[in-house]
Amino acid sequence: MPASPSPLLLALREGTLACHQSLEARLPFFDAGFDTAAYSRLLQAYYGFHAPLEACLGAYQEPLRAKTPALTQDLQALKLSAREIDTLPLCQALPAIRDEASALGVMYVLEGSTLGGQVLKRAMAERLGLGPTSGAGFLDVYGALTGRYWRDFLDRLGQASTAPAAQAATVRAAVDTFESFERWLGQCRVLNPVRIS
Numbered sequence: 459m460p461a462s463p464s465p466l467l468l469a470l471r472e473g474t475l476a477c478h479q480s481l482e483a484r485l486p487f488f489d490a491g492f493d494t495a496a497y498s499r500l501l502q503a504y505y506g507f508h509a510p511l512e513a514c515l516g517a518y519q520e521p522l523r524a525k526t527p528a529l530t531q532d533l534q535a536l537k538l539s540a541r542e543i544d545t546l547p548l549c550q551a552l553p554a555i556r557d558e559a560s561a562l563g564v565m566y567v568l569e570g571s572t573l574g575g576q577v578l579k580r581a582m583a584e585r586l587g588l589g590p591t592s593g594a595g596f597l598d599v600y601g602a603l604t605g606r607y608w609r610d611f612l613d614r615l616g617q618a619s620t621a622p623a624a625q626a627a628t629v630r631a632a633v634d635t636f637e638s639f640e641r642w643l644g645q646c647r648v649l650n651p652v653r654i655s
């Protein structure tokens with residue numbers, strides 16, 4: 459039986475639900491005209507966020523969770539040169555990582571995206587013919603270990619400080635991560651416009 463969600467996980471889900479919906483609605487993966495060139499531009503923008511953010515996570519993140527190497531390999535498979543990858547623009551306005559509490563909030567977003575990645579992996583294989591060695595490795599970065607890594611991360615969340623200030627800092631960092639990612643992707647012009655309903 460899976461353990462029931464920790465209060466911190468419930469707070470993260472509730473606190474970031476609207477952020478996830480906003481970003482998902484603007485990402486172009488399922489657009490009619492989305493092609494490999496647009497996918498490559500999107501992945502370049504992902505790199506510009508993940509590479510500097512993972513560097514900031516430093517020792518808070520176990521090395522086996524690094525996702526920048528998969529993004530680099532994907533961009534190489536999509537025919538970017540090492541020099542082009544090294545000179546991609548990098549996001550400067552990153553969420554602040556001050557302590558374990560804020561690192562956990564950032565990691566919740568990055569780790570959770572491996573779950574949505576399972577949906578995107580299948581869609582990009584069907585629509586663009588991309589697979590793990592031809593440009594879509596990042597979408598399935600943990601492969602068969604996706605479920606295990608997510609549960610291990612949830613264990614770490616379950617052991618986090620239960621102090622209200624620490625839990626609030628984790629949720630704040632997760633919201634900041636979603637917001638700065640969406641802002642960055644918007645600046646890179648790879649998102650659809652916000653729809654006003």
Ligand code: HEM
Nearest residue numbers: 471481482485487566567568569570571573574575577639
């Ligand atoms: C079109 C793009 C996306 C789709 C279709 C998508 C879809 C999903 C789906 C289906 C889940 C639930 C998976 C499950 O419970 O097994 C999920 C969870 C999640 N996604 Fe996304 N996602 C997308 C983009 C993103 C992005 C870009 C991020 C962050 C950078 C993200 C962060 C998360 C997080 C944090 C969760 C975990 C929620 C939880 O269980 O607590 N997603 N996504």
